[in-house]
Amino acid sequence: MHTILVTGGTGYIGSHTVVELINEGFRVLIADNLANSDTGVLDGIQEITGIRPGFEHLDICDAEKLKGYLDSNPEIGAVIHFAAYKSVGESVEKPLKYYRNNIVSLINLLEEMKSRSIASLVFSSSCTVYGQPDQLPVTESAPLKKACSPYGNTKQISEDIIADFIKASPSIKSIALRYFNPVGAHPTALIGELPRGVPDNLVPFITQTAIGLRDELKVFGNDYNTPDGSCIRDYLHVTDLARAHVAAIKRLLEGRNKDALEFFNLGTGKGISVLEMINTFERVNSVSINYTITGRRPGDIEQVWADTTLANRELGWKAQSSLEETLASAWKWEKYYRNNKA
Ligand code: NAD
Numbered sequence: 001m002h003t004i005l006v007t008g009g010t011g012y013i014g015s016h017t018v019v020e021l022i023n024e025g026f027r028v029l030i031a032d033n034l035a036n037s038d039t040g041v042l043d044g045i046q047e048i049t050g051i052r053p054g055f056e057h058l059d060i061c062d063a064e065k066l067k068g069y070l071d072s073n074p075e076i077g078a079v080i081h082f083a084a085y086k087s088v089g090e091s092v093e094k095p096l097k098y099y100r101n102n103i104v105s106l107i108n109l110l111e112e113m114k115s116r117s118i119a120s121l122v123f124s125s126s127c128t129v130y131g132q133p134d135q136l137p138v139t140e141s142a143p144l145k146k147a148c149s150p151y152g153n154t155k156q157i158s159e160d161i162i163a164d165f166i167k168a169s170p171s172i173k174s175i176a177l178r179y180f181n182p183v184g185a186h187p188t189a190l191i192g193e194l195p196r197g198v199p200d201n202l203v204p205f206i207t208q209t210a211i212g213l214r215d216e217l218k219v220f221g222n223d224y225n226t227p228d229g230s231c232i233r234d235y236l237h238v239t240d241l242a243r244a245h246v247a248a249i250k251r252l253l254e255g256r257n258k259d260a261l262e263f264f265n266l267g268t269g270k271g272i273s274v275l276e277m278i279n280t281f282e283r284v285n286s287v288s289i290n291y292t293i294t295g296r297r298p299g300d301i302e303q304v305w306a307d308t309t310l311a312n313r314e315l316g317w318k319a320q321s322s323l324e325e326t327l328a329s330a331w332k333w334e335k336y337y338r339n340n341k342a
């Protein structure tokens with residue numbers, strides 16, 4: 001049985017990935033500094049899978065502590081690296097916090113991988129590296145655009161660091177997964193997204209408006225060059241996304257990767273507008289959302305959705321959840337969380 005280190009594993013996507021790894025028979029160890037999560041997530045993972053993953057309260061930026069942890073866990077054979085800060089807005093206000101955390105944590109991890117027999121890395125990247133693509137749907141060979149935020153830049157820089165590191169250390173192999181818009185929650189509603197404070201992202205803002213925590217949702221612009229004027233994104237169920245990580249780590253561990261560093265777009269392949277998201281959420285969950293149309297949000301791109309041909313073929317992965325199922329899971333989680341956890 002392989003032991004996988006999941007950094008950032010009590011976070012939103014990490015926790016859902018830990019569930020799927022355990023379901024697939026992997027032994028999982030989580031290292032997380034709880035900057036944006038809490039250990040209550042471990043209870044949810046255990047309730048879903050019957051297994052409580054190992055947990056280390058650890059800042060990956062602390063090289064000495066990371067070294068000590070890995071010395072104590074020599075059975076770790078691969079890493080899935082989720083640990084990072086991810087707020088676009090905050091990264092504009094506090095760029096150094098983002099560059100330090102997201103880049104130093106990766107460099108520390110790569111250095112430790114090199115000095116041990118940890119040869120496989122799956123990295124959390126983002127479609128933000130594409131900016132506003134010239135062609136849609138966007139493929140992995142699309143040109144990367146200048147990042148619109150320090151956060152997005154940390155993802156571009158991280159991909160370059162991994163590429164240069166692997167050139168110098170050919171025994172290491174990696175897959176960078178470029179996520180589009182992960183949304184929703186585990187079908188049991190025992191784990192989900194835990195945005196702290198006022199959510200930046202659309203779906204948690206929708207669910208918090210529906211449950212009465214927010215007075216109204218602001219739709220940031222309906223004057224875009226799209227069918228209904230609102231922005232278009234590719235919204236992917238977080239459990240589908242988690243399953244792609246299992247496929248990716250298996251590909252590396254079984255030596256099926258065709259290059260030392262591979263990139264895969266992870267989305268549904270369908271573009272959905274903000275207004276379609278609201279209407280679908282209302283219809284599926286029989287709730288109404290109080291929203292107003294306001295001005296555009298600075299930095300928003302108009303439309304992006306994935307060409308998922310490569311991931312479908314090479315990872316044998318395809319998003320399974322319908323938009324309706326995805327938005328129903330988001331609402332079920334919001335109700336469960338507010339009634340049991342908040
Ligand atoms: P999240 O904030 O829920 O999870 C990140 C986890 O990493 C948190 O538990 C946090 O405590 C931990 N962490 C942060 N810095 C750390 C450090 N130095 N040491 C140890 N732990 C640390 O975010 P998420 O949505 O689960 O995102 C996971 C990854 O996916 C991130 O790298 C993010 O950039 C990337 N990503 C997210 C999205 C999205 O929309 N959620 C989209 C594309 C890419």
Ligand code: WQD
Nearest residue numbers: 086088126128200201202205218219220231233274297300
């Ligand atoms: C989606 C759409 C908004 C909130 C961001 C990051 C990206 C990745 C995913 C980390 C946009 C509109 C939103 C609201 C709205 N994160 N919206 N009212 O901006 O596509 O991507 O999260 O990697 O890097 O940029 O996601 O959910 O913030 O917005 O109208 O209150 O919903 O304008 O069109 P986004 P989002």
